[in-house]
Amino acid sequence: KNQVEQSPQSLIILEGKNCTLQCNYTVSPFSNLRWYKQDTGRGPVSLTIMTFSENTKSNGRYTATLDADTKQSSLHITASQLSDSASYICVVSAKGGSGNTGKLIFGQGTTLQVKP
Amino acid sequence: NAGVMQNPRHLVRRRGQEARLRCSPVKGHSHVYWYRQLPEEGLKFMVYLQKENIIDESGMPKERFSAEFPKEGPSILRIQQVVRGDSAAYFCASSPAGQGYGYTFGSGTRLTVV
Numbered sequence: 001k002n003q004v005e006q007s008p009q010s011l012i013i014l015e016g017k018n019c020t021l022q023c024n025y026t027v028s029p030f031s032n033l034r035w036y037k038q039d040t041g042r043g044p045v046s047l048t049i050m051t052f053s054e055n056t057k058s059n060g061r062y063t064a065t066l067d068a069d070t071k072q073s074s075l076h077i078t079a080s081q082l083s084d085s086a087s088y089i090c091v092v093s094a095k096g097g098s099g100n101t102g103k104l105i106f107g108q109g110t111t112l113q114v115k116p
Numbered sequence: 117n118a119g120v121m122q123n124p125r126h127l128v129r130r131r132g133q134e135a136r137l138r139c140s141p142v143k144g145h146s147h148v149y150w151y152r153q154l155p156e157e158g159l160k161f162m163v164y165l166q167k168e169n170i171i172d173e174s175g176m177p178k179e180r181f182s183a184e185f186p187k188e189g190p191s192i193l194r195i196q197q198v199v200r201g202d203s204a205a206y207f208c209a210s211s212p213a214g215q216g217y218g219y220t221f222g223s224g225t226r227l228t229v230v
Binding site: 034036041042043044045046089104106107108109 | 120122151157158159160161207209219220221222223224226
């Protein structure tokens, strides 16, 4: 069964600190992995997208890593800011066959709270 | 160059009424996806449409829910005879091609059934 598991479920850190969010998946065949940021009451916004051959990708203070062998990904946030408070969602896309349905498998998300 | 536009942002319906949620994709995107997010839960896929066609509706409840994406106009998610359990945030996403890059979400419609 295709699944995406994220940990921790929630996290509280102080402003300026770094943190790392984890994502394990069992999706097969793998196509790509994405990290989204979802602010309260808003739609998810893409942070990074990585294919099988990419180990790491950065977007400002966000750095995502991917280990396709162990089927794990992490999202590292450097020098956190109050505006980083949000839900971070790991999403894995499976390769479609002739009937590519475009269905993505979503993790439950990690809720990050950055305190001053 | 607007992103995915969803309206209304908030919708209140009494039990038994119909709810109609609209989604205008990014200009040039012909693939639309609907997701439901219950409080404290992750996004759950409902349906994938490509202009005038339903490609995958495996996540749609069998009864009361329907979706369309006509040749002209926005995609519509329709919920008939709403019940309290339908209260959720409904998000629409669009892409220029299935499952590919450029996948963009709207800000969602928050449905409350009273």
